[in-house]
Amino acid sequence: MSLRMTPEQVTRHRQRIGADDYRAEAGKPAERAVEPVRGPRYKSTWEARAAELLDIRLRAGEIRSWVYEGMHVRLPGDIMYRADFVIQMWDGRICAWEVKGRMLEPARIKLRQAVERYPNIEWYLLRKDMVPHRLLTPSDVPSK
Numbered sequence: 337m338s339l340r341m342t343p344e345q346v347t348r349h350r351q352r353i354g355a356d357d358y359r360a361e362a363g364k365p366a367e368r369a370v371e372p373v374r375g376p377r378y379k380s381t382w383e384a385r386a387a388e389l390l391d392i393r394l395r396a397g398e399i400r401s402w403v404y405e406g407m408h409v410r411l412p413g414d415i416m417y418r419a420d421f422v423i424q425m426w427d428g429r430i431c432a433w434e435v436k437g438r439m440l441e442p443a444r445i446k447l448r449q450a451v452e453r454y455p456n457i458e459w460y461l462l463r464k465d466m467v468p469h470r471l472l473t474p475s476d477v478p479s480k
Contacts, residue, residue: 352379378404383420383435386462390421390433400424407432409457411449419450419459431458433468439480448474 378384383404390402407422407430419432434447451459452474460468461477471477 380435380437382437382462382464382466385466386421386433386435389466390423400426409450409454411446411453415446417446417450429458430456431460433460433462435462437464439478444477444479447471448477451477 378387387404390399393399394402402421402423404421405418408416408418411417420435421433423431423433425431432450436443439447447459447461450457451471459471461471462468469476
């Protein structure tokens with residue numbers, strides 16, 4: 337199974353993340369990554385909202401720390417997967433949050449493989465409701 341991107345997919349991805357060396361398609365405004373007041377750039381407004389939620393939980397003392405895209409895990413086929421947010425709880429547990437507006441097939445496959453391959457990490461999916469939904473098994477990952 338190959339999950340490589342075509343040149344067109346790479347261009348769309350670079351536009352989506354706000355890479356500096358892309359050229360916007362004619363007639364379409366260039367999309368830029370969301371720039372928070374402080375901290376890293378986020379790839380979407382939903383990721384920025386999730387970061388705000390984690391900041392609130394951090395200030396409330398619910399979590400010990402969190403980092404944006406701070407963990408890479410190896411999946412079958414020598415594919416690296418990077419969770420959107422990694423959270424360390426006070427009791428030492430590690431949680432990974434994946435923020436998705438819509439679940440495309442390559443993302444669904446990678447998330448299912450990560451949940452299956454790394455059961456010691458608590459995996460969560462945040463959708464439109466911005467509520468972390470726990471993924472206990474790979475079958476918990478929604479198809480859309």
